[in-house]
Amino acid sequence: MQSKVFQLLVDNTSGVLSRISGLFSRRGYNIESITAGTTADPKYTRITIVATGDDEILEQIEKQLRKLTDVRDIKELRPDSSVYRELAMIKVVTEDAEQRVQIASIVDMFRAKIIDVADESLIIEIVGNAQKVDAFIKMMQGYTILEIARTGIAGLTRGTDEVVYLP
16 A cells, blocks of 8 residues: 555636545545645635555546546646645643643754643644654654644645646
């Protein structure tokens, strides 16, 4: 099993995300993560999907996505020619000032941010590739993690060679 990151440019229409996720569920494929957002041109949405499977399944996923009428472009975002980022927010319990200092030290090492401080907890924001986010969460395992919210991967290819301009 391997993972593949697909980037789709689709028409920004009602139900497009539902049709794409429905394609996966009807065929029994799993979506590891999915992110979507309007592009510089509000007529289009960029969707980044991480899917897992063997070569045959991943090839079939790409073929099936290409058949959808809303899909204007699809490409694989390869790690060597793309930049991936993920956002995570982690809420941790802080029992005392010493523990806050310890957590703040780990936050600094990972270039993360404390974005909310409450009497008994902190919310930390970290942005980076999935490995960085995973490593940060692992470092925080010594503390009580109350909640984690992860966005999933968003990505773009490097340079201008593969930019798609739609009419």
